Amino acid sequence: MKVLELGCGNSQLSEDLYRDGIKQITCIDLSAIAVEKMQKRLLSKGYKEIKVLEADMLDLPFTNEVFDVVIEKGTMDVLFVDSGDPWNPNPETASKVMTMLHQVHRVLKPDGIFISVTFGQPHFRRRFFDAQEFTWLVEWSTFGDGFHYFVYVLKKGKRSLDHGGLCKKVEVPSINLYHDELEGEDYLFRTNIDDLDF
Numbered sequence: 001m002k003v004l005e006l007g008c009g010n011s012q013l014s015e016d017l018y019r020d021g022i023k024q025i026t027c028i029d030l031s032a033i034a035v036e037k038m039q040k041r042l043l044s045k046g047y048k049e050i051k052v053l054e055a056d057m058l059d060l061p062f063t064n065e066v067f068d069v070v071i072e073k074g075t076m077d078v079l080f081v082d083s084g085d086p087w088n089p090n091p092e093t094a095s096k097v098m099t100m101l102h103q104v105h106r107v108l109k110p111d112g113i114f115i116s117v118t119f120g121q122p123h124f125r126r127r128f129f130d131a132q133e134f135t136w137l138v139e140w141s142t143f144g145d146g147f148h149y150f151v152y153v154l155k156k157g158k159r160s161l162d163h164g165g166l167c168k169k170v171e172v173p174s175i176n177l178y179h180d181e182l183e184g185e186d187y188l189f190r191t192n193i194d195d196l197d198f
């Protein structure tokens, strides 16, 4: 499985994926400093196979249909920082978000999956994820206590008209077992991926 992480920053995500058996991981970040630090950290811990590149998620330096999974955690949120009214984001924000999603859709294999972990609620993400040009089926779950966050799973090539509402909530009961531990950065890895029905 080939995985691309967008905006890795200093996250532990790639290490944890690697330890879970996923060896072909590429991380990108726009910040040269973040990339350098991440490269050093991964090398010092022996994760030589994980690639870390300085790159812009709005202009991904990859050919079409190469990744099985693209994942981001808190990176898409950066695009919304100057969005103005969240109900009606300004045209520049909307354009950047759509550019990012087009890039993700392009580099995903025909049956690839985009995973977005965010504090962005469905009513603010739906209009972008559900845009007609994308072939993905959009499902999401919410976690947390009081301060909720959201996991969106977008399955390329799986969109169908009889889906009954494009951006659909799914129940993922096994995650609730770990409810108390979801505050830490490793929360994603307590997810039973089989339960997400990839």
Ligand SMILES: C[S@@+](CC[C@H](N)C(=O)[O-])C[C@H]1O[C@@H](n2cnc3c(N)ncnc32)[C@H](O)[C@@H]1O
Residues within 6 Å of the ligand: 006, 007, 008, 009, 010, 011, 028, 029, 030, 031, 034, 055, 056, 057, 058, 072, 073, 074, 075, 078
């Ligand atoms: C909020 S941090 C999240 C970092 C990491 N994903 C995590 O969970 O800790 C956002 C990261 O996205 C990076 N970033 C912002 N815009 C980007 C872009 N256009 N392309 C790639 N990375 C970007 C920033 O440099 C930063 O490291």
